[in-house]
Amino acid sequence: MLVDDKVYLGTSTRPEYLALKYGNRHGLVTGATGTGKTVTLQIMAEGFSRLGVPVFAADIKGDLSGIAMAGTPQDFLLKRAKEIGFDDYTFEASPTIFWDLFGRQGHPIRATISEMGPLLLSRILNLNDTQEGVLNIAFKLADDEGLLLLDLKDLRALLVEVQQRSAEIATKYGNVATATVGAVQRALLVLEQQGGEAFFGERSLAIEDLMRTTPDGRGYVSVLAADELMRSPKLYATFLLWMLSELFEVLPEVGDPDKPKLVFFFDEAHLLFDDAPKALLDKIEQVVWLVRSKGVGVYFVTQNPVDVPDTVLSQLGNRVQHALRAYTPRDQKAVKVAADTFRPNPAFSTAEVITQLGTGEALVSVIEEKGAPSMVGRTLIRPPSGRMGPVLPEERRTIMANSPVAGLYDTAIDRESAFEVLAAKTKQKQQDEERQRELDAQLKQARSDDAAAQRPKARTSTRQTPAEAAMTSFARSAATALGAALVRGILGSLKRGR
Numbered sequence: 001m002l003v004d005d006k007v008y009l010g011t012s013t014r015p016e017y018l019a020l021k022y023g024n025r026h027g028l029v030t031g032a033t034g035t036g037k038t039v040t041l042q043i044m045a046e047g048f049s050r051l052g053v054p055v056f057a058a059d060i061k062g063d064l065s066g067i068a069m070a071g072t073p074q075d076f077l078l079k080r081a082k083e084i085g086f087d088d089y090t091f092e093a094s095p096t097i098f099w100d101l102f103g104r105q106g107h108p109i110r111a112t113i114s115e116m117g118p119l120l121l122s123r124i125l126n127l128n129d130t131q132e133g134v135l136n137i138a139f140k141l142a143d144d145e146g147l148l149l150l151d152l153k154d155l156r157a158l159l160v161e162v163q164q165r166s167a168e169i170a171t172k173y174g175n176v177a178t179a180t181v182g183a184v185q186r187a188l189l190v191l192e193q194q195g196g197e198a199f200f201g202e203r204s205l206a207i208e209d210l211m212r213t214t215p216d217g218r219g220y221v222s223v224l225a226a227d228e229l230m231r232s233p234k235l236y237a238t239f240l241l242w243m244l245s246e247l248f249e250v251l252p253e254v255g256d257p258d259k260p261k262l263v264f265f266f267d268e269a270h271l272l273f274d275d276a277p278k279a280l281l282d283k284i285e286q287v288v289w290l291v292r293s294k295g296v297g298v299y300f301v302t303q304n305p306v307d308v309p310d311t312v313l314s315q316l317g318n319r320v321q322h323a324l325r326a327y328t329p330r331d332q333k334a335v336k337v338a339a340d341t342f343r344p345n346p347a348f349s350t351a352e353v354i355t356q357l358g359t360g361e362a363l364v365s366v367i368e369e370k371g372a373p374s375m376v377g378r379t380l381i382r383p384p385s386g387r388m389g390p391v392l393p394e395e396r397r398t399i400m401a402n403s404p405v406a407g408l409y410d411t412a413i414d415r416e417s418a419f420e421v422l423a424a425k426t427k428q429k430q431q432d433e434e435r436q437r438e439l440d441a442q443l444k445q446a447r448s449d450d451a452a453a454q455r456p457k458a459r460t461s462t463r464q465t466p467a468e469a470a471m472t473s474f475a476r477s478a479a480t481a482l483g484a485a486l487v488r489g490i491l492g493s494l495k496r497g498r
Contacts, residue, residue: 001086001382005259007047009040009320009364011084012377013347018044018318020051020259022367024292026315027299028308030338031322036360037301038063040320041265042384044299045221048263049094054211054219057265058226058240065223066387068096068399077383080360084380092385095220097212097403098396101199101239105225105396107409109239110201113149114142116242123280124196124238125187134180137173138162148417151201152192157419159185194232199239202413207243207250209405211262220404230268237271244287244298251294261295269300270307285311304334305341313341317367320381323357338363342376353378 001008006017018027029044031037042064045055059065071077071091081089098106113121118139122132138158142149149155159181162169166176191197212220229236244264251261266272272284288298292315300308300316304324308316319341326332339351342365353363357378364379391399400406 001084002050002088004051007044007051008086008382009043009047009366010362010379010381011086012364012379014377015085016364016366016377016379018047018366019368020048020053021256022317022371023048023053023260023263024256024295024297025317025367025371026288026292026297027318027320027366028305028313028316029299029301029320029322030303030305030307030324031357031362032303032325034359035322035357036362036381037322039360039384039388040322040362040381041267041299041301042067042386042388043382044320045263045265046094046385048260049219049221051259052213052217052219053260053263054213054222055263055265056210056222056224056243058224058229058236058267060226060230060267062225062227062390063388065096065098065225065391065396066389067094067221067223067384068098068391069093069387069395071383071385071387077388080380080383084382086382089383090385094386095214095218096399097209097220097222097405098225098400099222100225101229101235102195103198103410104228106223107400107403107405108198108412109205109224110199110409110412111204111239111242112202113151113155113200114139115204115246116200116238119279119283120238120242120245123241123276124234125184125191126234127184127187130177130180131184131187133174134159134162134176134184137169137176140173141169142418147421148415150415150417151419152188152197154418156185156188157422159188161422191235194235195228196232196235199235202415203409205243205246205409207246209408210243212404226267233268233271236268240266241272241284241287244291244296245283247296248287248291248294251291251296253293254295255293257295260297263297263299265299265301267301269302270304273307273309273312281309281311285309288312288315304331305338306330306334317371317373319363319365319373319376321354321357321363322361323359324354326355343373345376345378348378350376 001015003017005020007020009016009018029037029040038061041057045057045067048055057064070093073091099109100106101109118132118135122135127135138155139149141162142158147158149158162176163178163181166178169176210222214220226236247262254261273281276284291298302308305313321338321342324331324335324338326335335351335354338354342350342363344350350363357363360381362379362381363376365373365376368374
């Protein structure tokens with residue numbers, strides 16, 4: 001049943017294979033909760049990995065982590081293998097790398113603020129048009145002044161700079177209201193509390209590390225621990241979209257290769273599209289369309305096909321449809337949408353069978369020769385070779401310790417960026433202001449001293465005290481009497497001489 005150029009999915013009236021050379025034509029795995037989507041994701045990841053194609057997948061519930069361990073023989077697995085004629089069924093582990101945005105259940109994944117960009121960051125922060133405009137101004141200012149935006153503290157410092165220079169900035173970039181900057185700062189605080197601070201920074205993820213193969217030619221399965229991440233659904237969706245964008249930016253054009261360079265599974269795909277503005281939807285559509293030429297296959301996993309916009313849905317050629325329940329008008333619409341996207345099989349009504357499928361059973365249609373979809377087949381999905389269920393904590397630690405990226409991302413790097421540059425600028429400004437205050441004080445004192453030196457000296461008082469006045473009067477009287485006596489004596493002598 002296993003062949004060298006196709007992924008075995010299961011058996012309908014014939015073995016159902018997904019040809020490797022059409023693996024980059026994207027795909028869709030849908031079905032209600034509990035119908036077997038996670039197992040389908042696992043067996044597809046195992047199949048691609050066995051054939052040398054690296055895989056990236058989010059582990060929403062923790063069950064997918066079992067792909068790293070060989071499964072154990074169980075009656076229902078062996079029964080399914082026998083039922084579908086899977087004679088070469090074996091139990092084996094797939095080479096696995098565990099990742100975690102928060103660094104707890106896998107190697108940390110980081111991206112810089114600059115790499116994320118204002119559009120995706122606005123999506124995470126749920127900003128309105130005015131707030132997004134301020135964020136765009138901040139990014140433009142950073143580009144023009146050579147400021148690196150690596151982590152959240154860089155962006156906070158830059159927003160403070162924008163606010164302080166709002167009058168100057170308004171003439172070049174546009175008006176910046178203090179209240180708007182405050183609103184963006186508050187949104188950043190919420191993101192930080194949701195764990196965003198651990199995600200933004202360096203060393204940022206190198207896409208090449210998601211595309212590793214083993215020495216014997218198998219592709220590594222990168223499993224993202226997403227159980228905690230799902231508490232911040234916007235961060236989860238935007239992060240995965242950022243990864244797709246990075247793949248598009250980094251990888252060279254390869255057209256339609258013999259096999260994909262990477263297969264990317266986007267679980268809980270509705271989170272990507274819920275409440276997404278048109279600008280973001282246009283970007284998603286563009287990325288999905290263009291990333292195919294880079295050799296990347298994108299597979300959306302969700303409950304209903306109506307979760308995916310028609311413009312994206314039309315690009316998904318490989319389909320696996322598990323059971324849907326038609327309880328509500330929306331459910332009935334989903335059944336009709338799902339049925340209409342399959343190439344009909346005259347042996348049964350697609351719309352009816354969708355509601356009758358059992359667990360581990362699905363409708364399968366894949367791209368065949370000349371790019372045409374195969375006739376839909378009611379398929380029993382093959383049993384997985386890896387463990388069905390999560391790895392144990394000690395098993396996870398062992399796998400991480402022997403990972404090919406062990407030690408590359410485990411320690412954060414904090415190099416000089418906008419925060420440090422602006423902090424140094426503020427410190428220098430404060431020092432300059434303090435120095436200027438000291439110079440002003442010294443100049444003021446010098447002027448005061450000069451004015452004092454040039455001012456006439458105050459006259460000394462000649463007023464006498466009463467005792468001094470009495471003594472002066474007595475001395476003056478005595479002197480007068482003595483003088484009169486001398487005159488008289490002389491004159492008298494003169495008189496007597498006559």
